[in-house]
Amino acid sequence: MEPPPRAPAAAPPARRPGRTAGGRALVAAAAALTVAVLAYAANLLTHPRAGILSWLDLRFYLAAGQVARHTPALLYRWQYRPGMRFTYPPFAALLFSGLAAVPWDVLAWAMTAASAAALGVTVWLTFGGLGWAGRRRAVAVLAVTAAAFWTEPVQRALHWGQVDLLLMALVVWDLCQPGHRRWQGAGIGLAAAVKLVPLIFIPYLLLTRRPRQAAVALGTFVALAGVGFLVLPAASAQWWFGGLWLHVGRVGFAGSVANQSPLGYLIRGTGSTAAATPWWLAIAGLVGVTGMEAAVRWHCRGRPVHGWLTCALTGLLISPVSWDHHWVWFAPALVVLVDGALGDPGRAAWARWACGAAAAGLAVVAGAWPAGWPPPARQPWGLIWTAPYTPGVAGPHPEYRWHGAALVAGNLYLLAGLGLLAGLTALAFRAPPPRRLRHPSPSEAR
Numbered sequence: 001m002e003p004p005p006r007a008p009a010a011a012p013p014a015r016r017p018g019r020t021a022g023g024r025a026l027v028a029a030a031a032a033l034t035v036a037v038l039a040y041a042a043n044l045l046t047h048p049r050a051g052i053l054s055w056l057d058l059r060f061y062l063a064a065g066q067v068a069r070h071t072p073a074l075l076y077r078w079q080y081r082p083g084m085r086f087t088y089p090p091f092a093a094l095l096f097s098g099l100a101a102v103p104w105d106v107l108a109w110a111m112t113a114a115s116a117a118a119l120g121v122t123v124w125l126t127f128g129g130l131g132w133a134g135r136r137r138a139v140a141v142l143a144v145t146a147a148a149f150w151t152e153p154v155q156r157a158l159h160w161g162q163v164d165l166l167l168m169a170l171v172v173w174d175l176c177q178p179g180h181r182r183w184q185g186a187g188i189g190l191a192a193a194v195k196l197v198p199l200i201f202i203p204y205l206l207l208t209r210r211p212r213q214a215a216v217a218l219g220t221f222v223a224l225a226g227v228g229f230l231v232l233p234a235a236s237a238q239w240w241f242g243g244l245w246l247h248v249g250r251v252g253f254a255g256s257v258a259n260q261s262p263l264g265y266l267i268r269g270t271g272s273t274a275a276a277t278p279w280w281l282a283i284a285g286l287v288g289v290t291g292m293e294a295a296v297r298w299h300c301r302g303r304p305v306h307g308w309l310t311c312a313l314t315g316l317l318i319s320p321v322s323w324d325h326h327w328v329w330f331a332p333a334l335v336v337l338v339d340g341a342l343g344d345p346g347r348a349a350w351a352r353w354a355c356g357a358a359a360a361g362l363a364v365v366a367g368a369w370p371a372g373w374p375p376p377a378r379q380p381w382g383l384i385w386t387a388p389y390t391p392g393v394a395g396p397h398p399e400y401r402w403h404g405a406a407l408v409a410g411n412l413y414l415l416a417g418l419g420l421l422a423g424l425t426a427l428a429f430r431a432p433p434p435r436r437l438r439h440p441s442p443s444e445a446r
Helices: 017-046 056-070 090-099 104-129 134-149 152-160 164-175 186-194 197-207 211-231 233-241 262-270 273-300 304-318 324-342 349-365 383-389 405-409 412-430
Strands: 079-081
Touching: 017 134, 056 079, 056 090, 056 104, 056 152, 090 186, 090 211, 090 233, 104 134, 104 152, 104 164, 104 304, 104 324, 134 324, 152 164, 152 324, 152 383, 164 186, 164 197, 164 304, 164 324, 186 197, 186 211, 197 211, 197 273, 197 304, 211 233, 262 273, 262 412, 273 304, 273 412, 304 324, 304 412, 324 349, 324 412, 349 412, 383 405, 383 412, 405 412
Parallel strands: none
Antiparallel strands: none
8 A cells, every 4th residue: 555645845935025125124224223323423523623523602602601590680691602592491591500510521411312212213203103013113214314314414413512402302201102191291391491492382372272281381380480480580580571682683693594494584684683584474463363263173083193293393484582502393294204104004105205306305405415514514514504604705604695595595494494384284174074083102202
């Protein structure tokens, strides 16, 4: 009797192309971020440290903290340098005074590392709020963080030792928390107690029918302002009741190219703050009302990320002063554009291509270009800084003599912000409700 035929050997399991491609994408994205960080380290090693990381504003903050501790009556009359006066609320001075106990080298490098990490946290939270998860989310976060790291607002925030990246991450984390969290809103209140611009998120919370969160944010802000009154009563009275927080000139020349706000543009165009102010008030009112309406519409349609990004852009565009490093909010804007290009396969092809082109354009417009260009910069500078070096505009306040390409380059962040806000507003008024709500889950919000 012949033995039964042997069963054919089982075929090896088929390789899953999706997983292989996903693994390659993850490696490539991690490599991109590694290259971005290594390029920054190489820049540090090949230039004097002060040219890449001067930490000037961080030094200024600490000096103001010392003034608040030892001679508080001089806090808002004292000048760190000619024309460089402390402009933050008294609570911020108290916060900085507490940091004076940390050794300088430890504090400076910790500030740089924490700010860089805050950028990654912001990107991570934004993708989570848009519904990205798992390996796909990790790939997108690594890739977009690599691109956002080399934008000029981020590089300038690192260079000066500014707090913008930290405050942005705090606000985004707060807004991405589940609505049932008891203390949601406290992060916004804390951020506003350090810088006033995040105050715009309090009416946003109210308009999106979140009165408890708005009350927590306002209560936190008022409580921290009260701490300032308790410890620094004279300085607090001078700041809040003396109207110092309304004096635009305290922060330097508001017509500088660094001020990428409508008021800055109007000052550059009219040659005078007085002549520019009435026009700015009208524009700020129009932008504020339209932008907040669009932000509320996005939230009510189940797109909270689009909502708070629209609110953030509105805040930058109605603020009298939006320095270049304030525009770190381009980072979550890049995330939203990437989501528009890759997030929903069912979206029309032309819409996905438009979002991809807008993301690439924003990365170019806000990009930090190699050190030493334009001269005499050592740290990476953006395209806006080509305008002051345009031939024929030398001398004091060259902004008054811009024309043609210089006029466009010198206002690129403002133009990009207006373009983003216009696009988000137009879509908010015509977008139908989504197929599913895209609120972040508790695990995604972390």
